[in-house]
Amino acid sequence: MPPTPVPSLDFHRVQAASPQDLLAGQVRYSPAKSLWLLGHAAGAVAGALFYFSLSSITVFLLATGAVLLLGHSLGSHRLLIHGSYRCPRWLARVLVYLGVQVGLAGPLSLLRQHELRDYAQRLPDCHPYLRHGTTFWRDAWWQLHCELHLTRPPRLSIEPRLAEDRFYAWLDRTWMWQQLPPAVLLLALGGWGWVCWGVCARICAGVIGHWLIGHFAHNAGGMHHVVEGAAVQGRNIRWTSLLTMGESWHNNHHAFPGSARLGLQAGEWDPGWWMLLALRRAGLVSDLRLPQDLPARAELRALTPQPAPAHPSLGGWRDLPALRGQLLRATAGRTLHLQGPGASMPARWLQALTGQKLHVDKQLARLELHDPTVGIVVRGLPALCVAVARRGAAAHAIARALLPAAAALESARVRLTVA
């Protein structure tokens, strides 16, 4: 048997006697899993047919958003499974409890499922069930209604700190029943409509959404890193970053599993990370881990240039006078160099906006304008204003009018993304 090809697996919670152990198994129908989803789907359909109202939809959106952000992303995933930040025990319990409300499993079972998948995906060969490697509808059937029974399940050890926690063990035994307290509360406050939408529809959205993201995040989407030797790579799905609270930056997550921040580059929106920054400001969380705090991984290969160390640049609200100066000089036919478009805009839009005369360097990680004559760098949307201003008098006037808003947005972006 060849040695384990991926060095970081030596410290994994899962240890298999042989990589083959993760391949031999059967996908079998799981009545409990299937009926749990179908029952809630029936409740959600009843809600849509008989209780369609603005208040029900609001309850659904608020409950689903809170449970996905605080529970699944912050509680179950970034804290319980990856320990990527620290917080007081009472807060950890609140967040993990909200994670159980997603309706996927109890906290320790979810951790086991996550770790088994993670371990299997890093091996050179992976069972299609564990890597979402089958057709869309078959994967839906497998993941939503079946379970994989491995012939020789590997050893999985959970730290005593978690395994011996009686609250987590209790949640693990009673996770389905944990939907009762919110159901009773919603029934008292708003009747059956609120239960259908606030419990049944929320669980359907959470469970089906979790599978959908899992399917696409291992099959299609952008990549910044390759984990060499792994059977499947994580993919970044840009358009679901807000809906998933940042969890769909899954290629980043495969590269840096212990990072509390998932959207790592400019324009990679990560609501879970924003929430952690807000909680840190309130003094509730600390020690947020970033990729640079994690041990280096020999098997990690970067595909896109990584952001260079920060250098002094103009862009924020306080730089507005200096930015206006840049705008004035920009019309004088000076050679400028634009690097962009950052991650949130296709490169051809940037070229269309700035005109064919300006040389645009394709650069996924940032949007920056360099003025080599005076050595000034303008970053973010103000860089776009300065670049657009070169196109003529009308463009200049528009850019000048938009500059304060661009600087304010850039200030907000820096506050949100710089740890």
Ligand SMILES: [Zn+2]
């Ligand atoms: Zn994955």
Ligand SMILES: [Zn+2]
């Ligand atoms: Zn993870």
